[in-house]
Amino acid sequence: MAKSKNRPSTEINASSMADIAFLLLIFFLVTTRMAVDKGISVVLPPWSDEPPPETELQDRNAFIVVVNSHDDLLVENEITDIKDLKNKAKRFINNKGEDPTLSDNPQIAVISFRGDRGTSYERYIGVYNELLAAYNELRDEYSNGTYGSIYNDLDSADRAVVKKLYPLRISEAEPLDYGEH
Amino acid sequence: MAKFKTKRSNTTPAISTASLPDIIFILLFFFMVSTVMREVSLKVENTLPKATELKKLAKRTLVSYIYVGSPLNKKLWGSAPKIQLNDAFAEVGDVGLFIAHERANMPESKRRFLNVSLKVDKKTKIGILTDVKQELRKANALRISYAAFPRSEVY
Numbered sequence: 001m002a003k004s005k006n007r008p009s010t011e012i013n014a015s016s017m018a019d020i021a022f023l024l025l026i027f028f029l030v031t032t033r034m035a036v037d038k039g040i041s042v043v044l045p046p047w048s049d050e051p052p053p054e055t056e057l058q059d060r061n062a063f064i065v066v067v068n069s070h071d072d073l074l075v076e077n078e079i080t081d082i083k084d085l086k087n088k089a090k091r092f093i094n095n096k097g098e099d100p101t102l103s104d105n106p107q108i109a110v111i112s113f114r115g116d117r118g119t120s121y122e123r124y125i126g127v128y129n130e131l132l133a134a135y136n137e138l139r140d141e142y143s144n145g146t147y148g149s150i151y152n153d154l155d156s157a158d159r160a161v162v163k164k165l166y167p168l169r170i171s172e173a174e175p176l177d178y179g180e181h
Numbered sequence: 182m183a184k185f186k187t188k189r190s191n192t193t194p195a196i197s198t199a200s201l202p203d204i205i206f207i208l209l210f211f212f213m214v215s216t217v218m219r220e221v222s223l224k225v226e227n228t229l230p231k232a233t234e235l236k237k238l239a240k241r242t243l244v245s246y247i248y249v250g251s252p253l254n255k256k257l258w259g260s261a262p263k264i265q266l267n268d269a270f271a272e273v274g275d276v277g278l279f280i281a282h283e284r285a286n287m288p289e290s291k292r293r294f295l296n297v298s299l300k301v302d303k304k305t306k307i308g309i310l311t312d313v314k315q316e317l318r319k320a321n322a323l324r325i326s327y328a329a330f331p332r333s334e335v336y
Contacts, residue, residue: 037298120303
């Protein structure tokens, strides 16, 4: 009995622990992917069988953006480079009645975006992204001037105020069908 | 003085590997936290476009995915873009049923928060996407998200 007291404590050999951990690591590397759940959020209009009602919309309050099947961009009947699109859209939305060819105010200004069934998705998203960027920048500019921080950092009450001033009004029209095939 | 001379062996001591498992475990935990399980095996090309105005999707359990792109196996399926739902190709008309299934698998209180993430290959023509969107409208799945990669440079 006395013998066991003096026995040196045996160490557990941990060298294989690394191998086990490596196996687990490699398993996770193979079966998982990086979490990239980001995207451009859109709310579709509800489905109705009836044709949409004719809305009384003055020409100056509609900003027509068309992309054809060759990915060319037409803004208000002018061929435009995508680099200029955001600033044009911002000028249109934030006109507040100054220029008679642009919108009356941001609340009734509508951007109508129409593609073609042959437009490439990359181009479509690129243009949509610019239109969204115009709205986001206007909101940021306003909230920076009024509340001193960007739109996303505002609390929900202030955010609702800005949202009411600059409502997101982009309409994705049914695409034309000239050049899918 | 020789009394204090310590005896040294000529061979270099082995490097202790006792902390190696800990390092690997840290790596392991990093990957477990920052990644998610692959749910489907892709059968279509799926290079997402790049955009700047991205929003993060709220909860993964409330998100359904629809993949669109030209098939990877072009000899078998041709090169026209196809829709992939779960693990199989589908027709446009199947989208409504797919959404109904996804809804049925959700807790009842969460069903109205269903979010559809459209993962569309950037080379696809938007014709097929439009058809999918019409089906989603008919199925009353109105919250959608065009999945895209972030891009830092602006025009």
